[in-house]
Amino acid sequence: MRNPFFAGVLALALAVGAQAAVSDTAAAGGQAVAEEAAVRKAIEQSIGWAVEKDFAAMFRLWGDDLFHFWLFSDSQVIGLENFKKFAEQWRDPDFRGTRFEFRDLRIRFSRSGDVAWYSCFLDDCGSYKGKENCLQNVFQTGVLEKRDGRWVHVLMHGSYPVDKVPEKYVRHFYRGLFQEGEKK
Amino acid sequence: MSCGAAGLVLLAALLASGSAAIAPTPASAPDRKAERVEITRVINSVIGWAKEKDLALFYGSIANDEDYVSVTPGKRVIKRFEDVKQNVPFWMSPDFQYVRHELKQLEITFARCGEVAWFFCVLDDINTYKGEPACWENARWTGVVEKRDGRWTVVQQHFSFAGE
Numbered sequence: 143m144r145n146p147f148f149a150g151v152l153a154l155a156l157a158v159g160a161q162a163a164v165s166d167t168a169a170a171g172g173q174a175v176a177e178e179a180a181v182r183k184a185i186e187q188s189i190g191w192a193v194e195k196d197f198a199a200m201f202r203l204w205g206d207d208l209f210h211f212w213l214f215s216d217s218q219v220i221g222l223e224n225f226k227k228f229a230e231q232w233r234d235p236d237f238r239g240t241r242f243e244f245r246d247l248r249i250r251f252s253r254s255g256d257v258a259w260y261s262c263f264l265d266d267c268g269s270y271k272g273k274e275n276c277l278q279n280v281f282q283t284g285v286l287e288k289r290d291g292r293w294v295h296v297l298m299h300g301s302y303p304v305d306k307v308p309e310k311y312v313r314h315f316y317r318g319l320f321q322e323g324e325k326k
Numbered sequence: 327m328s329c330g331a332a333g334l335v336l337l338a339a340l341l342a343s344g345s346a347a348i349a350p351t352p353a354s355a356p357d358r359k360a361e362r363v364e365i366t367r368v369i370n371s372v373i374g375w376a377k378e379k380d381l382a383l384f385y386g387s388i389a390n391d392e393d394y395v396s397v398t399p400g401k402r403v404i405k406r407f408e409d410v411k412q413n414v415p416f417w418m419s420p421d422f423q424y425v426r427h428e429l430k431q432l433e434i435t436f437a438r439c440g441e442v443a444w445f446f447c448v449l450d451d452i453n454t455y456k457g458e459p460a461c462w463e464n465a466r467w468t469g470v471v472e473k474r475d476g477r478w479t480v481v482q483q484h485f486s487f488a489g490e
Contacts, residue, residue: 215488301486
């Protein structure tokens, strides 16, 4: 380049651009970590709210159009208003959450970054009239969407493995599982 | 403004306009009805591929990556696409025969971005193994689909049976 002025301007611009790119990457990385932490907290509080029993805080964790399948056949709930009715059972003063643990929690984000889905195993313990009872190894999956700056659950599905599958089918399909269990 | 400063401002403006030009433009308003039809087709294919034992149809319906998750009513959680292949010999065996399947009460909800959707339904998946019934009746099925490279793909799904 013959003109030293333009060469200098170009070099400066490239340096500024490179620094901006590094800053953007770092900022994006920090943002991703922050979003994952926010999603994780929303997932955990969807169960953990029961320790403090803050219903208003719990309802803010759900989208208006939520869908909910839990362990039992009466646990299908569609929509926040129906969920509020469903939640009435937890207002019993003899009930309170005691502890919970999410294991193997795996969160994935959509390419757009504003939807997250997850899978995990859950232990969920509560007490009724002072006696603790736990649901253990519930397999839980779900979807959250970032709406108006908040991550809210729009789908949650919890289940236990194998219950009504015909045994013959299970034994064949999951042969390895049974052989492994029988060896033990 | 000196010539040097003016040059920098001009260059910065050019760089800014260039980056704006290459930034992705928002998709036009999606044809939700058509998208819903296509998602329904993809969800159906996750089960219906077994009719013709069209593995390509099945593989084309689910995410072929390390993030794919599929939960079935057994103690089996598939956590990546490669693990799906462990079940293929069973499905492709002549002993396993598809009979029919039905998605009941299927509801699909789109994310605001339009590129992700989630669904729930109740599934009857009727098959035989060595002539004996091998069925999931009234299985609860939820899942997530994402539009990737123009195609809707199941990225996570969960089948279960409700306890009484």
